[in-house]
Amino acid sequence: MRFPGTNVELKIISSRDGVDVQCMEEQERYEYELDTDSYNLNEIPGVVIPSRINRQYASGVLAPGSYVGSFKLTLVDRSAAEVSHLYVEVHSKKLAYESEYRAMLEDIAEKCTDLLLRVSSPAEQTFVPDRFADESTLAQRLYFLLGLLGGQDFRGALDRLIAFPNTQWSEEQRTVDLHQVGRPTRAIMRQISSATPRRPTPTGHPLEVTFPSLPSRVERSSKQDTVDTPENRFVKFVLQSFLGTLGRLLDYFHRTARGDYPRLENDILQLVADFEETLTDSFFKHVAPMTSLPLSSVVLQQKDGYRQVLRAWSQFQIAARLTWAGGDDVYRGGKKDAAILYEYWVYFRLLDLVSEVFEFDQPPIESLLNQDEFTLRLKSGRHVVVGGIYRGMGRTLQVEFSYNRTFPGGVGQYPEAGSWTRSMRPDYSLSLWPAGVNKVQAENQELVTHVHFDAKYRVDSLLELFGTGDDDLEEDRTHQRRSSYQRADLLKMHSYRDAIRRTAGAYVIYPGTEGVQFSGYHELLPGLGAFALRPDSLDDGSDSIQQFLREVVANVCDRGSHRELQSYYTHKIHATTPDPVLKSLSEVVDGSRVVPPTETFVLLGWIRGPDHLEWIKTSLLYNFRAEDRRGSLRLSQTVSAATYLLLHGEGERRSGGRLLGVKGSGPRVFSSELLEERGYPYPASGHYLVFDVNELESDDPLNGYDWDLAMVPGSGSGRQSGLPFGVALSQLMKGAIER
Incomplete structure (x- = not known):
């Protein structure tokens, strides 16, 4: 492949089989060669690694890691000045990667805009391109809009709407010859007696005596079915609004991003072309421009197809202004990091499930969104927490659902909260303790219960997560040396469970089909395991997680459980320093x-x-x-x-x-x-x-x-x-x- 505007050829060779390739796969290593030593690829530590050996041709190693999407390779001269660049596609090893990526993006876009719609009316929003927005912010907004409008749901809604449109009867006035009137109505009779111009009634005509003269033409009204309704005018207005906004955004983005997001631009252009083609349908040729917003229309609110368009329009007004702090992790520079996106997607799904079990003290929007700046605060590594309460089963509980909560390591003596070894940060943590006791007291008196979850996108089966029950330990050592250790996630869950004080359970969430739970004793907690949660509109596996959350609450509310007894004696035992007994006693x-x-x-x-x-x-x-x-x-x-x-x-x-x-x-x-x-x-x-x-x-x-x-x-x-x-x-x- 040749760098644009140069004669420099790039060859990429698979380290696995030595074959020249035109695209790469994630988690693989490749060697590259240029047909000159006057240029080289711009170094990206750990990813693009130029060779330090003097050769006739520049060469090095490419290691895309978990990067998926359009990978930018920059050609530089000996002074490190950019000469040209090109894009190489990095494919995922997961067969359902593209569909899962789009499904997750659609879900997140819908969730974010739904949150903002609770505090902001779409009718009050006017999109104005932000001239101070950088290319990354614009890319985030375009990805959100693509997620909202580029899926099959919206496309299907338009198809159903056109196939089964809303119609109404319209009355049309036409001027016709008198002999074309047919059965006369009262209006016709009035015109017969008074309309002009007139002509003499033919001799011998039955009306000659009554009407000496008759009009040559009269106006006749007729009713016909028409699609020119307020609801269809709204649909046409919505599509035209989408086109206008996408066009302005794309134009500004094209001038700002300098071609760093080729796939995104192509996807948006395809979406624009689809909307333009839809508007050329004969259906819309008979629909006039909108004169008022029919937001109270029952058709818009309830009829299939129209309902989805109204919802998309409401969300679109918000998404065109929304900025996501974690968006760079997912798709900056044209990449598609579905692993990070899955982490965010799981957060929103867990938030939904937790919301069904607990009552939040305040709406999640106040923790997740900056309403003034339309910024989603969710970002990998940034702590976000929502608090709530549970009432039932004889006990009232305080609840905290945290994203990226850090449990500091090397904390002081028991009973201080945190990890007694090194700092640990599970992706998601659910903490419960009795109401009426503050969090510090609950930690100090062993009254709090933590349950942790980690999202793992790049595994498809329990075997990849935990290995098998009869794994050969010598084989385990071999896998560790090859960096393909299957029990790493299991050991990580053990680390959470054992190191973070007052942790009762730790579980992996992955996009598979099977789940497993290991209980330390005969009760649910303490426990380890995995849950399957996948971007599937039909069955995403969330029912098992919700059932688990309810069982956790039941266990924590149970004052007679062994977990309660164990926590009581843990507090009692460690509250004092024991006296050593180093003399012989019966065993x-x-x-x-x-x-x-x-x-x-x-x-x-x-x-x-x-x-x-x-x-x-x-x-x-x-x-x-x-x-x-x-x-x-x-x-x-x-x-x-x-x-x-x-x-x-x-x-x-x-x-x-x-x-x-x-x-x-x-x-x-x-x-x-x-x-x-x-x-x-x-x-x-x-x-x-x-x-x-x-x-x-x-x-x-x-x-x-x-x-x-x-x-x-x-x-x-x-x-x-x-x-x-x-x-x-x-x-x-x-x-x-x-x-």
């Missing part, structure tokens, strides 16, 4: 894991003498006073849920003690009389809390310790040393002395 009892020492409670009871100890060993009971006298025991959690009883007596404060097990599910209340019947040697109080006790198993590691009670928090000294109390085993182990 398993009766085949079950033992309760951690922080949740295992021990009662400390005083032995009044040898006869008291003997009674305890014989009866396997121990009693505490249950009155308001000194030495009585309050029935707290540490008391009622005690697992062990540590007996100690005179001279055993710093060493000694005897540890017993506590049986049953709590104490019983005995009267002094009943306790005396059981042989208790010191009945004095009216009532006692009585625990059933037993000797520890011989292999229990706790049998190997004496106890220094002075080291146990809560233990008294002197006369206070005999007072009963409960303590966690982790606290008691501070006084454990190995024998």
Whole structure:
């Protein structure tokens, strides 16, 4: 291929098979050669890479990456001055790329204009070309207009409208000879008696006596079906308006963009040609110019074909002025980045789904659009958030739906919000917490639940996303070295789930047909997985996502869920610094894991003498006073849920003690009389809390310790040393002395 205006030839060679190509594919690498060393291609870091080796011909590497569309190659001389340029098409590997790209662009254009129509009347909008708009802004507007008008929906609406037009009866006055009148009407009879010029009535005519003379010609009215209706005049006006606006925009764009968007210009020119051809249809030849806007017409608002034209006209007035901050990411310089466009499209689809489940505090337009400047703020990497509320299922929730929320990394100590490793920024995040609690409190108290989503356009199947369940790990390593690792997205979801505090789920959204969900336990959350969401007007897969959102809300509202219980204990556990327990304890009892020492409670009871100890060993009971006298025991959690009883007596404060097990599910209340019947040697109080006790198993590691009670928090000294109390085993182990 030759650069225009020069004799310089460019050859592009596929690195995969060494064949000369006229166009490129995304994600592939190519070598290029020029037939001279006096010129080279302008370098684009990582994309156009000229060789540094001195050769007879200039050469280098082309790596379009994810770029799709018209790729501009600029020829420069040795002083880096531009000499010429040409465009090479970069094709997508996805077969449905073009149709999906157009469908997404149409959806976004429609969504943006719908948002603006809520606050701006199209009848008040007058398009004036912005002479200060740059070529990028104009390109965005033209792409929006192309998305609105270039699809099959609008074309089909025009076809249906012309095939089944709105018509009305019209009355036409014609001058005819008297003998052509037929059956005379009252109006004809009046003309017979008075119309001029007249001529004598023929002799012998039945009317000779009544009318000596008759008019030679009379006016006769006739009714006929006509398409010249206010609604059809409006349609004609709309098409003419489209042509005028597109023409002015395209003319200014052509002078500004300097040919950097050849495909866009061709598409707009084709659209203009289609409209011009439509206006030449015989249908419009019988339609007069519009004299007033029939916006209240039932036909315009309800009849198929007309309804779509009215909607397109309303949207067109807005789209011709709209600027999109993220548009450059999608189509600057003629590229068609459907991956970025898919990310934006998914945002709007999720916004629709979230809007159906939650009530927004304010319309999304206030977060997404600058109404004064007609600018869409949505841009990859820029944080956009809409807040709302949920009422139902016994709980009111605050809700935030975020695009590009950054969770800062390396945050301070728990419970600060963010990622405890590096900063992470999921594409979309849904955060829920109880109403009446501010967001900081919700984070600090484990009351918030985050669910994240990432958009992945360039995959078509779950296999590409997550691999298979029986992947060979050695094969995984091979894929990693080749940069074709299939589990990368799965690991990224794990990273979101594990690193971002209070994250309950992370999911990929991709344009496929299958979804999958992995649950950590038997509940929906915590979970990972993928949802299929595709630009398909018939079934885009959004039903499964909406159902998932409702299930997430149900799980968060469920005060009895394990997720709720886990979040409560996470807050409780990490609210304090634990005491280390580095001494031997049992691991398993009766085949079950033992309760951690922080949740295992021990009662400390005083032995009044040898006869008291003997009674305890014989009866396997121990009693505490249950009155308001000194030495009585309050029935707290540490008391009622005690697992062990540590007996100690005179001279055993710093060493000694005897540890017993506590049986049953709590104490019983005995009267002094009943306790005396059981042989208790010191009945004095009216009532006692009585625990059933037993000797520890011989292999229990706790049998190997004496106890220094002075080291146990809560233990008294002197006369206070005999007072009963409960303590966690982790606290008691501070006084454990190995024998």
